[in-house]
Structures are given as C-alpha cells and as structure tokens.
Amino acid sequence: MIQSEETFDNTFPYASHFTEAPGFRMHYVDEGPRAGQVILCLHGEPTWGYLFRHMIAALRGTHRVVVPDHMGFGKSATPEGRSYWLQDHIDNLERFVLALDLRGITLVMHDFGGPVGMGLAARHPDRIRRIVSANGPTPFGQADLVERWMANVQVSPWFQWIRKAEAEGRLETVLGELGFNILSTLKLNGFENHALITDIWLQAYGAPFTSSAECAGAIGWAKGVATGAHRFEVPDAQAMREIQSKPALAIWGLADRTLHAEHCLPLFSALFPYASVHKLTGVGHYCLEDAPDIIAAHVTAFLQYT
Incomplete structure (x- = not known):
C-alpha cells in the first residue's frame, strides 16, 4: 500500500481521503466543487487512481471528480481473508457510493472498472446520470457475451497468459512479484x-505491490478470469430500461491488445445504439496514458452537450 502523502514527485498532487464503509480502509481522491456534478472514475488492472491524474486536472475546475482505489490497489488496503472477485468490488463500490451519498454520477470506466461500474449502475440506476467507457467493457449478461468474450480471449496475449499460468499453477507466483515486473505486465496489456x-512512472505503478500479500487484488482479477469466478451483474428489466436511457460515450484505443474493439465495442453499442463512439488510432489499452488530452477533450465535450 502506498503512503497517503505520497505524490510521486508531484505528479499526483491530490489530497488523500479514506473511508471504512466497504469494510477496509479505502482511499479516494475527491477534487473540485462539492456542488459540482460528480465524475466517478474507476480504474482496472493493475492500475489505480494515478491513471486518472490528467482527467482530474482537466475536470476539477468545474466538476466534483471522485476517484477511488479498489480493494488491493493504489493507496487502499489489501485486507487478508477477503475474496477479490468482480462481485466483491461491486459490493465495495456500492458501499462507497452510498456512504458518500453520490448522486447524478457520470461514470468514467477503464478496463475492469467497466464491469464494476456497470454493476453499480445495475443496482442503483437512479444515481447514474451518464456513462463513459474508455477501453472499459460494459457487459450486462447479453446473449452473445460468452461468444464475444471467448473470441477476445483467443487474440489477447494477456488473457492467454493468464489461462496458461493458472493451468500450470504459477499465476500467483508471477503476479505476486508485480512490484518488480510491473512494466512487462503493463506492456503486455498495451500502451504505445x-x-x-x-x-x-514505474514507481507509481509498482509501489502498491511491494510484497506478494499486497498483490492479492491484481491476482484476484486475473485468477477470476482464468477460473470463471467473476460474476457480471445482471439488471432487472426496469433497471435496464433506466440505464439504456442514459447518455453514453465510448472512447477506445484501437491498439488495445487486451480488449479488442471488434469484440468489446459491440457490447457497448448493443446497450447504447445511439451513443457516440470515438476510435483512437495508435492508442493502446491504457488509453488514459497514451492520449490523456484527447480523452479529456472528448469527455468535456460530452459533459457539455448532455
């Protein structure tokens, strides 16, 4: 776990806040006017709120930007005796949002932040105002989800490695050294x-994982994919109608080797057939690193015209 006051040479100069609402010490950034519309930024694997540092800077002048670190990531605790499946992170986020009483939320989701955020939307559609997917899948148990997911796995080096490593019993060993192999892990997923x-930069992304015990979050997300332990939230009919009525935006780096646009974007378009989709050539999976200014501009424009 990173120390609360760490700014990484002032590249992450945001005050730390903590809550025990999810049953562990959860860290979050909360910048901008409290009366402003809420932008809730959700990271994925194996990143943390640092991924959104440029987004925070771009939006905090006019919006309340809230960026939590999931359990086992960033400045949040990595408690023992907890499971780290997708459904656990949805539970944690729900408790976090209710504790802060966040409403009128614009979700900005990357990677695993996609299904975590959509899980929140399924449970509390009344609290969601807009949805933004930035290389973050938005699965809702669609009929073709398994088919599209398996097609994506077949062309994803990251998911192929996860499945092979789990089958050979070395997934925990390799990801348990994430503090040392963070660069190769990030590059396998893809930034350009x-x-x-x-x-x-390497220190910021490697610092949460200084021991094998602190890698439980990253291991859990990977292992859940390999073993099928993750459970995607499925909204009821009323919640589905409410969610599909929300303004939505997708921004996708086409050089993403982990979540390929041809397999993942149709999941978004099936839910939001009239939503804008911006495809970014030469931008990888970690699009918020490769093209932070472009993405901030798209999100700003989306906030203005919706």
Missing part, C-alpha cells in the same frame, strides 16, 4: 507511448 516510462 514509450516516453511515459520514467523512474517516477
């Missing part, structure tokens, strides 16, 4: 801007 790789 190699100028990002500085000592500070």
Whole structure:
C-alpha cells in the first residue's frame, strides 16, 4: 500500500481521503466543487487512481471528480481473508457510493472498472446520470457475451497468459512479484507511448505491490478470469430500461491488445445504439496514458452537450 502523502514527485498532487464503509480502509481522491456534478472514475488492472491524474486536472475546475482505489490497489488496503472477485468490488463500490451519498454520477470506466461500474449502475440506476467507457467493457449478461468474450480471449496475449499460468499453477507466483515486473505486465496489456516510462512512472505503478500479500487484488482479477469466478451483474428489466436511457460515450484505443474493439465495442453499442463512439488510432489499452488530452477533450465535450 502506498503512503497517503505520497505524490510521486508531484505528479499526483491530490489530497488523500479514506473511508471504512466497504469494510477496509479505502482511499479516494475527491477534487473540485462539492456542488459540482460528480465524475466517478474507476480504474482496472493493475492500475489505480494515478491513471486518472490528467482527467482530474482537466475536470476539477468545474466538476466534483471522485476517484477511488479498489480493494488491493493504489493507496487502499489489501485486507487478508477477503475474496477479490468482480462481485466483491461491486459490493465495495456500492458501499462507497452510498456512504458518500453520490448522486447524478457520470461514470468514467477503464478496463475492469467497466464491469464494476456497470454493476453499480445495475443496482442503483437512479444515481447514474451518464456513462463513459474508455477501453472499459460494459457487459450486462447479453446473449452473445460468452461468444464475444471467448473470441477476445483467443487474440489477447494477456488473457492467454493468464489461462496458461493458472493451468500450470504459477499465476500467483508471477503476479505476486508485480512490484518488480510491473512494466512487462503493463506492456503486455498495451500502451504505445514509450516516453511515459520514467523512474517516477514505474514507481507509481509498482509501489502498491511491494510484497506478494499486497498483490492479492491484481491476482484476484486475473485468477477470476482464468477460473470463471467473476460474476457480471445482471439488471432487472426496469433497471435496464433506466440505464439504456442514459447518455453514453465510448472512447477506445484501437491498439488495445487486451480488449479488442471488434469484440468489446459491440457490447457497448448493443446497450447504447445511439451513443457516440470515438476510435483512437495508435492508442493502446491504457488509453488514459497514451492520449490523456484527447480523452479529456472528448469527455468535456460530452459533459457539455448532455
């Protein structure tokens, strides 16, 4: 776990806040006017709120930007005796949102933040105002979900490695050293801007994983994919209608080697057939690292015209 006051050479200069509402010490950033519309940014694997540092800077002047670190990531605790499946993270996020009484939420979701955020939307559609997917899948148990997911797995080096490593009994061993192999893990998933790789950048992404015990969150998300332990939230009919009525936006880096646009974007378009979709050439899976200014501009415009 990263120390609360750590700013990584002032590249993450945001005050730390904590809540025990999910049953562990959960860290979050809460920037901007309290009366502003809420932007809730949700990270995935194996990142944390640092991924949204540029988004926070771009929006906090006019919006309340809330960025939690999931259990086992960033500055949040990695409690023992907890499971780290998708449904656990949805439970945690629900408790977090209710504790802060966040309403009128614009979800901005990356990677596993997609199904976590959509799980929240399924349970509390009345609290959601808009939905933004940034290389973050939005599965809702659609009829073709398994088919599209398996097609994506077949062309994803990350998911192929996860399944192979789990079958050979070495998944926990390799990901338990994430603090040392963070660069290769991030690169396997995909970013294109190699100028990002500085000592500070590597420290920021590797710092949450200084021991095998602190890697439980990253291991859980990977292991859940390999074993099928994750459970996607399925909304009831009323919640589905409410969610599909929300303004939505997808931004997708087409160089994503983990979540391929041809397999993942149809899940979004099936839910939001009239939503805008921006496809970014030369931008990888970690689109918020490769193209932060472009994404911030798209999100800002979306907030303005909706």
